[in-house]
Amino acid sequence: MLRAVYRALWWLVAPLAVLRLFIRSRRERGYREHIGERFGRAKGRLPEDAAPLIWVHAVSVGETRAAQPLVAALMQARPDARVLLTHMTPSGRATGEQLWGDRVLRCYLPYDMPHAVQRFLHAWRPSLGLVMETEVWPTLIDECRRTGVPLVLTNARMSARSYKRAARFGNATRDVFGGFSRVLAQSPSDAERLTALGARNLAVLGNLKFDMATPPELVARGHAWRAAIGTRPVWVAASTREGEEPLVLDALAALATEDALLILVPRHPQRFDEVAALLEKRGLRYERRSQWAQPAAAAAAQAATPRRLPETVTVLLGDSMGELGAYYAASDVAFIGGSLLPLGGQNLIEACGVGTPVLIGPHVFNFSQATADAVAAGAAVQVADPADLAKGLGELFADKPRRTAMAAAASAFAARHRGATARTVEVLTALLED
8 A cells, every 4th residue: 555655656746856856957957967867768778788787876976985996896896797877966976977987877766656667677677786875765676676686785774763764664664675685784783773674685794985995196185285274273074064064164163273274065066155155154264175276187286285275264165076085184183064963974984094083963873883983993073063063173183192093093993894895796796696
């Protein structure tokens, strides 16, 4: 009954979903492109293409970057196979293009309607499907099971909050999660909740995001930026979400360290101008990264030092894509966004991998295990609110030995948890060979 209601609702929601695409395209033009793909109308593969196709669904930027080491390892393990990347957002699609160019195929995942999903599967004929982390689409799972496409929930996580919501639907939820061919969980607690929801053939393989090594050229770029900034304290507020920037700026205003520089990096590129307007409204002197340090034209110039950043500049607005590792490398302390408001937090692993001490807010239900482990390792500290954030920053800026110890703990924490990619590839290649 619930399944019939769900499918019927999609017929009602689909026109509104298209309208929403056009509304969102006013801020990010990519939403009005390739709309046919969202209904399964993709060009697909040529009929004579008999190579195995590994299909990887990564919703947006974060999931696409998390999939990077896995996709690279799969391409190395099975050079005879093609890889298809599907996304839900233009920024995710752009990130995939930036990372792999023409080496992979790409399109949008269709809306979860039977005919759209059937057209998608018929056009691409995948040999194996992977969905990342928490992507659960009942019709997609049903159609993959019906057509014999093994579908694997990869790097799977299930927060206590999401578990409570899903468990309300009882047998319907168990039927959905039971439709995955395999479930590869990040942690034992994720595995326990997923099993209770009906997942089968489950294994705990770790978190793929620990294998996301920041490219050396990005680290060098961050160090070059730091040389141009000078010796004053620097902190980055990374992947901030709507409504959170005012709280970050409140923390900046409350800082006892008056000469500190904030590098403010909104998570979504369509909000760069909005955040710039907020800085102007607050009367803060800021500079855009895109105007201060132009992107390097060649690999040899990637570590070139930009012009000196004036000490009167209080905020450097990180209006660029794919440079988060450089922002971390340029900073003494990283605050991880999405966590001062009840948004679930963002990934702190990349900051730890670069060796940057981490502060993170109280709302981390999407990354609860990684956050708890980082705090226990001495790599991160949780703060309660903007005032507590300012206090934590001030304490770290004033205590270099503590920052050094946290930096070492962060690097060790990231290194200790690597290896999920190799374990995942072993499972997936065995499925391809079945």
